[in-house]
Amino acid sequence: MNERGTQSQRLTENQSIPPDARPLALQPRWRRDFPIDWEQDEYVSRRELVKFMVLTSAAFAVGQAWLAAKSLLARRAPAPRRLPIATVNELPVGGAKTFFYPEGSTPRLLIRTGESAFVAYDQQCTHLLCPVVPAVEKGCLHCPCHNGWFDLQTGRPVAGPPQRPLPKILLDVERGQVYATGIAEQA
Amino acid sequence: MSQRPRFIRAQRMTIVNAMLALVVLIVILQLWLLTATMNAYLGGDRDVALPSAIASLVCFGLNLGLLRYLFRLD
Numbered sequence: 261m262n263e264r265g266t267q268s269q270r271l272t273e274n275q276s277i278p279p280d281a282r283p284l285a286l287q288p289r290w291r292r293d294f295p296i297d298w299e300q301d302e303y304v305s306r307r308e309l310v311k312f313m314v315l316t317s318a319a320f321a322v323g324q325a326w327l328a329a330k331s332l333l334a335r336r337a338p339a340p341r342r343l344p345i346a347t348v349n350e351l352p353v354g355g356a357k358t359f360f361y362p363e364g365s366t367p368r369l370l371i372r373t374g375e376s377a378f379v380a381y382d383q384q385c386t387h388l389l390c391p392v393v394p395a396v397e398k399g400c401l402h403c404p405c406h407n408g409w410f411d412l413q414t415g416r417p418v419a420g421p422p423q424r425p426l427p428k429i430l431l432d433v434e435r436g437q438v439y440a441t442g443i444a445e446q447a
Numbered sequence: 448m449s450q451r452p453r454f455i456r457a458q459r460m461t462i463v464n465a466m467l468a469l470v471v472l473i474v475i476l477q478l479w480l481l482t483a484t485m486n487a488y489l490g491g492d493r494d495v496a497l498p499s500a501i502a503s504l505v506c507f508g509l510n511l512g513l514l515r516y517l518f519r520l521d
Contacts, residue, residue, distance in 0.1 A: 299456060299460070300456070302460065303456065303459060303460050303463060306460070306463045306464060306467055307463055307517060307521075309467060310463065310466055310467050310470055310513070310514065310517055311514065311517075313467070313470045313471055313474050313510070314470060314510045314511065314513070314514045316474050317470070317473060317474050317477055317506065317507050317510040318507055318510075320474070320477040320478060320480075320481050320503055320506075320507070321477070321500075321503045321504050321506070321507035323481050323503075324477075324480065324481055324484060324496075324499055324500040324502075324503035324504070325500050325503075325504070327481075327484055327485065327488055327496045327499075327500065328496040328497045328499075328500035330488075330496070331488065331493035331494075331496040331497065332496075332497070334493060335493070386489075423490075424489060424490045424491075425490075425491075427491070
């Protein structure tokens with residue numbers, strides 16, 4: 261193909277046709293000065309969007325990898341040691357006490373539900389982290405912020421916005437002393 | 448020696464639109480995967496984190512392959 265034919269083909273492929281389809285020489289001066297190639301502009305913007313979406317995809321993959329690494333590390337972490345948190349006589353039936361387990365954790369709530377029955381949960385509501393308060397007479401824990409309710413015996417949500425159960429602290433009562441021995445994962 | 452096919456602009460536009468649709472679909476899938484995994488993780492179910500991370504990395508690999516093709520297109 262000769263030089264002129266090649267140039268003609270390149271023009272057909274790579275130049276936008278002006279809206280009124282007249283040749284460039286007949287176009288107004290502003291269009292001759294700034295002959296924006298709209299098709300090429302669209303192509304470049306789509307291509308840039310694809311690149312940005314791939315970057316977003318990388319961010320999601322990194323987030324997932326971070327979660328996976330965290331869950332693997334949590335499995336290898338040693339269990340918190342046994343910690344005395346209260347004496348049996350310290351709390352009346354229906355009474356409650358906050359404690360920290362392990363030390364430096366978020367507040368936990370110990371509740372005496374019977375003569376020799378105790379339960380303990382994380383005090384933060386699983387909805388938006390407001391502190392829950394015991395409503396022992398109703399057999400529930402209440403979050404006053406958004407009227408969320410949890411079952412006192414299991415920690416599972418029974419009403420209101422919370423969807424996940426409260427993390428439960430495992431307890432052991434021995435010689436008049438209440439010990440926290442671990443944290444139960446509740447799915 | 449074989450040469451890479453040269454596409455005219457209209458064809459490249461169609462290809463890039465199709466690639467954009469595929470990439471967006473995969474990213475939406477990844478977003479759903481991350482949301483579901485985060486929900487399960489915060490609920491105490493940590494077993495799903497590793498398989499979903501592998502799935503998300505596979506999705507990212509697919510997107511990288513499409514991006515590589517996009518660079519070859521120009």
